[in-house]
Amino acid sequence: MSAGSYLMxxxxxxxxxxxxxxxxxxxxxxxxxxxxxxxxxxxxxxxxTGTSLVSVFxxxxxxxxxxxxxxxxxxxxxxxxxxIGAGKIKVTSVKREDWAxxxxxxxxxxxxxxxxxxxxxxxxxxAKKNQAVVILDPGLSFGTGQHPTTAFCLxxxxxxxxxxxxxxxxxxxxxxxxKSFLDIGxxxxxxxxxxxxxxxAPVDAFDFDPAAVKVARANARTNGVxxxxxxxxxxVRKLPRRPARHFDLICxxxxxxxxxxxxxxxxAQLNRDGILILAGILKSEFAEVExxxxxxxxxLVVGQTENEWRSGAFGFA
Numbered sequence: 001m002s003a004g005s006y007l008m009x010x011x012x013x014x015x016x017x018x019x020x021x022x023x024x025x026x027x028x029x030x031x032x033x034x035x036x037x038x039x040x041x042x043x044x045x046x047x048x049t050g051t052s053l054v055s056v057f058x059x060x061x062x063x064x065x066x067x068x069x070x071x072x073x074x075x076x077x078x079x080x081x082x083x084i085g086a087g088k089i090k091v092t093s094v095k096r097e098d099w100a101x102x103x104x105x106x107x108x109x110x111x112x113x114x115x116x117x118x119x120x121x122x123x124x125x126x127a128k129k130n131q132a133v134v135i136l137d138p139g140l141s142f143g144t145g146q147h148p149t150t151a152f153c154l155x156x157x158x159x160x161x162x163x164x165x166x167x168x169x170x171x172x173x174x175x176x177x178x179k180s181f182l183d184i185g186x187x188x189x190x191x192x193x194x195x196x197x198x199x200x201a202p203v204d205a206f207d208f209d210p211a212a213v214k215v216a217r218a219n220a221r222t223n224g225v226x227x228x229x230x231x232x233x234x235x236v237r238k239l240p241r242r243p244a245r246h247f248d249l250i251c252x253x254x255x256x257x258x259x260x261x262x263x264x265x266x267x268a269q270l271n272r273d274g275i276l277i278l279a280g281i282l283k284s285e286f287a288e289v290e291x292x293x294x295x296x297x298x299x300l301v302v303g304q305t306e307n308e309w310r311s312g313a314f315g316f317a
């Protein structure tokens with residue numbers, strides 16, 4: 001059962017605290033809300049208004065002190081230079097039926113080429129022949145494929161695993177077919193689940209947030225790949241400089257300061273003919289990220305800019 005399904009079936013009242021913000025500040029606001037709740041945050045972006053609604057849910061009513069802490073946290077995010085938009089905080093009680101139906105209006109199936117279909121459990125969309133399917137409901141953790149950074153990671157995983165020639169033609173590199181996969185900051189587990197569904201093995205994934213790990217495990221069970229993914233709570237700052245295992249394909253969908261600080265440890269996990277996918281980067285910060293990783297021998301293979309975000313796939317020169 002997914003975490004979202006658990007909340008809907010629980011007999012306790014359901015409460016939501018949400019912040020209306022920008023896509024640029026979505027991840028930062030999500031980290032803030034997650035730090036004030038026992039569950040991981042959920043985000044829903046409205047393409048028509050350009051507003052992202054970031055929420056956390058609870059079976060208990062949020063005390064007033066939580067709202068005050070969130071307000072102070074939003075001020076700090078703004079002071080760091082991120083445009084937070086309206087930054088309006090709202091606490092509501094939500095009927096379970098209304099909560100479930102509201103997500104259905106915003107989350108539609110996503111096709112990644114002809115190899116992968118990501119869809120919510122309520123969708124009746126049928127997969128094409130030989131198309132892997134990932135079932136993922138929004139609710140308690142980031143990563144449904146809707147966000148540009150997650151979508152980029154899914155596209156690159158699919159390109160590398162299923163049609164390596166695409167990457168070779170774009171870069172001139174001679175990368176091997178990806179087999180082993182590491183997901184750093186797994187969130188909902190969507191990338192690890194997709195990799196496992198596409199045939200990667202072994203698949204390792206970790207997150208520092210215990211609630212995210214719990215949700216990722218539930219999603220892996222829903223998709224029948226729990227035994228194919230090694231999921232753990234782990235800190236990227238404690239990755240070994242000399243790991244026992246190297247990976248053919250690594251995704252690090254992290255904030256830029258973590259990528260800067262831990263770049264040597266992240267790169268140390270990568271095979272010499274592997275691909276490192278970096279996402280979660282504001283386009284204003286991407287050049288600095290690229291230069292930092294270039295200093296470690298990696299060059300940009302494929303890059304993509306969407307809205308405020310820029311992501312890239314890198315390989316050893």
